[in-house]
Ligand SMILES: Nc1nc2c(c(=O)[nH]1)N[C@H]1C(S)=C(S)[C@@H](COP(=O)(O)OP(=O)(O)OC[C@H]3O[C@@H](n4cnc5c(N)ncnc54)[C@H](O)[C@@H]3O)O[C@H]1N2
């Protein structure tokens with residue numbers, strides 16, 4: 057192998073952000089569906105439409121603790137002239153078919169209990185004397201204090217309309233209705249609905265397993281002592297968190313040393329648990345840029361399409377990038393630049409859409425909006441590069457946070473948006489309408 061410095065020929069080509077993203081999305085495919093228990097499916101994308109098997113609620117039931125009555129029996133009732141009804145017993149939630157309410161009768165009923173046949177409405181207990189004969193009560197006596205079921209008489213002080221305080225069968229969803237559409241992400245409310253209609257498992261695309269690996273012999277893990285020339289590894293934390301935020305199950309591998317063989321072995325060891333590999337650092341043109349060295353030649357001649365290509369993109373930050381697939385399963389790999397802001401911005405632009413494609417989502421991008429630039433002076437941007445500056449967005453305006461330097465982590469921590477300066481702009485004046493990526 058030659059030890060001469062590489063020539064610039066062919067390496068000067070700058071790929072656009074859109075070309076790079078297109079290549080990534082053309083390679084990454086949604087993961088195969090699996091059947092998962094409801095809670096394991098949280099955050100996953102539903103593969104099939106879900107139809108409601110039984111109506112919800114499955115039967116007419118009471119929305120209040122009170123008395124199930126016939127409307128005619130309480131017509132005209134007042135505190136002065138209460139309706140007096142014979143109480144025939146209790147209907148608790150979970151009971152059905154025991155009582156029949158006839159004229160002049162009432163059944164004491166609990167919230168969620170089935171409306172007994174014959175009854176047309178429920179009067180809340182607060183509209184009655186609770187069977188105690190001493191005027192309106194605030195509630196029923198606890199079962200521990202009065203274990204026997206209600207009997208005797210109840211005075212009802214107000215009339216009620218038919219179906220009052222009754223939740224009708226099917227008033228939530230009807231059997232045969234579409235409960236959820238394929239493509240829905242299962243959050244807590246969707247999981248509530250699936251459980252409510254009796255589904256214990258669902259077919260979803262699994263959450264992608266993403267291994268995030270930082271590289272660099274200068275990196276030290278948080279809580280350890282820094283020696284001269286060392287810095288803390290922030291990328292592996294930032295990107296693991298970002299992968300989780302995107303919906304992945306993410307594994308962090310902190311700081312592999314700048315040695316090609318060590319790195320190759322470390323990556324091979326991780327492939328078993330990766331649907332997607334992400335590395336940071338070592339992709340530039342330095343003598344110690346080991347990711348490039350380790351991966352630029354991993355293409356397997358027997359495996360067409362395998363291998364990692366390193367490119368320069370017309371963007372800032374995030375100019376040097378690697379992308380391809382490795383290992384027997386052609387696991388996609390994105391090699392991001394090491395500067396902390398570069399790796400984070402690259403993640404947002406390329407890795408997040410890849411993760412969301414693996415998840416089976418069609419809308420894979422962060423939302424964007426237009427905003428008026430608020431700044432003391434014009435923003436400057438290198439010609440021919442799409443620049444992503446950090447900013448704060450509020451009420452249709454965006455304000456830059458910190459400068460363009462790709463080492464500025466503190467400013468990144470205060471930002472909630474990226475200000476996009478297009479390739480053809482070298483300067484953007486305050487007051488200009490700009491595109492903004494909302495980081496959510
Ligand atoms: N002669 C040239 N030099 C550089 C160029 C170039 O075109 N010609 N490009 C610059 C750009 S742009 C970037 S971006 C960086 C990318 O470099 P690498 O991907 O090789 O990254 P490293 O050299 O490993 O690190 C860069 C920088 O970031 C710090 N770093 C790395 N990993 C972490 C981490 N996990 N946590 C925190 N900080 C990290 C590292 O210490 C360096 O300071 O190359 C430029 N150079």
Ligand code: MOO
Nearest residue numbers: 373374375398462
């Ligand atoms: O592209 Mo580098 O990522 O500008 O700092």
